[in-house]
Amino acid sequence: MFANTATRYGSIARFFHWAIALLVLVDIALGVLGKFIPRTGDTVDVLQILYSTHKTIGVTVLLLAVLRVAWAFSQPRPTPLHPTRAVETFAAETAHWVLYASIFVLPLSGWVMHSAEVGFAPIWWPFGQNLPFVPKSEDLAHTAANVHWAAGIVLAATVAAHIGGALKHSMVDRDATLARMWRGTDAGDPKFGGAAHRAPAGVALLIWGVTLGGALTVFAPSNHDEATLQTPSTQTGGWVVQDGTISITVMQIGAPVTGTFANWQAEIEYDTDSGTGAVNALIETASVTLGSVTDQAKGPEFFDVQTFGQATFAGDITQVDGGAHTVVGTLTLVGQTLPVTLDFDLVIADGVAEMSGTTTLDRRDFGMGAAYPDETSVGFSVEVLIVLTAAQPD
Numbered sequence: 048m049f050a051n052t053a054t055r056y057g058s059i060a061r062f063f064h065w066a067i068a069l070l071v072l073v074d075i076a077l078g079v080l081g082k083f084i085p086r087t088g089d090t091v092d093v094l095q096i097l098y099s100t101h102k103t104i105g106v107t108v109l110l111l112a113v114l115r116v117a118w119a120f121s122q123p124r125p126t127p128l129h130p131t132r133a134v135e136t137f138a139a140e141t142a143h144w145v146l147y148a149s150i151f152v153l154p155l156s157g158w159v160m161h162s163a164e165v166g167f168a169p170i171w172w173p174f175g176q177n178l179p180f181v182p183k184s185e186d187l188a189h190t191a192a193n194v195h196w197a198a199g200i201v202l203a204a205t206v207a208a209h210i211g212g213a214l215k216h217s218m219v220d221r222d223a224t225l226a227r228m229w230r231g232t233d234a235g236d237p238k239f240g241g242a243a244h245r246a247p248a249g250v251a252l253l254i255w256g257v258t259l260g261g262a263l264t265v266f267a268p269s270n271h272d273e274a275t276l277q278t279p280s281t282q283t284g285g286w287v288v289q290d291g292t293i294s295i296t297v298m299q300i301g302a303p304v305t306g307t308f309a310n311w312q313a314e315i316e317y318d319t320d321s322g323t324g325a326v327n328a329l330i331e332t333a334s335v336t337l338g339s340v341t342d343q344a345k346g347p348e349f350f351d352v353q354t355f356g357q358a359t360f361a362g363d364i365t366q367v368d369g370g371a372h373t374v375v376g377t378l379t380l381v382g383q384t385l386p387v388t389l390d391f392d393l394v395i396a397d398g399v400a401e402m403s404g405t406t407t408l409d410r411r412d413f414g415m416g417a418a419y420p421d422e423t424s425v426g427f428s429v430e431v432l433i434v435l436t437a438a439q440p441d
């Protein structure tokens with residue numbers, strides 16, 4: 048009943064198969080959906096729920112996978128139904144091994160990515176968020192994301208072939224392959240013994256070796272700081288920044304200190320007719336200067352530039368009235384992604400746009416300066432001032 052025999056899957060193996068199959072398919076759908084939702088101030092709540100669900104399901108898959116493999120080790124594998132069709136049996140066995148590995152590689156790479164980042168979309172469970180021995184590091188998170196992505200493609204392709212095979216058996220061959228896994232039907236001739244495991248397992252190992260090797264080397268950017276923004280395209284109302292300053296002002300022992308970021312880039316699309324557009328900015332946090340406290344600002348308490356080399360901002364521009372505009376978006380700073388609204392004035396004359404805008408952030412929202420819990424030495428508010436000129440290339 049519970050256990051497998053040489054000719055049937057027991058209820059425990061079938062429970063593991065279908066529970067994990069369902070969770071994996073839902074998680075692929077959520078992961079892909081997440082890629083299509085733009086990251087703006089309006090979508091940040093939905094994304095948070097989507098990714099928390101995705102991560103919680105993924106961790107559940109991992110726990111079930113451990114139990115499933117422990118159980119499978121204690122069980123006979125039912126004999127192949129068509130042992131004489133050597134190629135088909137080999138392909139099916141290989142797919143099973145690839146799938147077995149995927150239910151570890153996907154959740155583990157996802158979890159490493161989650162542990163290496165700071166705090167967005169928690170796993171909904173009480174057992175802690177972070178894996179031991181995984182440091183907070185943007186580069187590591189990026190590498191794990193590459194592995195997760197490549198593994199997702201291998202998984203999706205294998206699942207498609209696996210489902211295709213199951214459907215072929217039930218619709219073309221009209222045999223008991225699907226019924227054996229679905230209802231626990233007894234089928235097959237035990238005198239053939241189990242399928243050959245070694246060679247298909249070897250091929251599956253090779254597939255994973257190439258996938259992981261590729262994700263870790265060829266496709267992995269060596270350094271996150273090399274990320275750049277694309278040049279805006281003129282067809283879509285792209286503006287090229289000519290000059291500008293991003294400055295921040297914070298109260299230090301009751302007196303304002305102002306500093307700037309030397310390195311940043313922005314990709315701006317703006318349609319003068321509709322007064323709408325979008326902005327994408329990348330700020331190198333290590334380029335900050337803040338008077339005599341520059342080193343402290345770069346240190347782990349504040350911008351933590353060793354771990355988080357970049358801050359990013361992406362948002363949508365809307366015209367409020369005349370030159371008054373607002374951009375609503377999300378700012379990712381020290382690994383925290385939060386909605387931010389920036390009001391700015393825009394004056395366009397002779398194809399040159401002059402923009403000047405401000406917003407106020409609270410350093411506590413980003414977990415900055417936890418060792419300064421009151422405002423005696425460092426204020427909570429950080430005034431951000433952005434002034435730039437941009438032109439539309441002809």
Ligand code: HEM
Nearest residue numbers: 060064067068071072143146147150206210213224225228
């Ligand atoms: C609608 C989706 C699916 C269908 C119709 C399906 C169908 C089947 C069938 C009919 C078998 C038995 C094959 C045989 O006896 O030779 C099987 C085995 C297997 N399936 Fe699926 N499957 C589905 C999704 C998945 C997913 C998403 C995974 C894993 C991520 C998976 C992993 C496996 C594994 C590892 C086996 C080998 C049997 C074992 O040791 O448990 N399947 N599947």
Ligand code: HEM
Nearest residue numbers: 074078079102105106108153154157158161192195196199
């Ligand atoms: C069965 C387990 C899982 C499957 C099948 C799966 C699948 C996917 C897929 C297909 C994507 C979209 C493609 C991509 O960007 O990589 C994705 C994205 C993502 N997954 Fe998973 N995942 C699983 C488990 C997890 C777990 C356990 C976590 C974290 C604890 C996680 C975190 C993420 C994150 C943060 C993204 C977005 C990546 C980005 O935007 O770069 N996943 N996942």
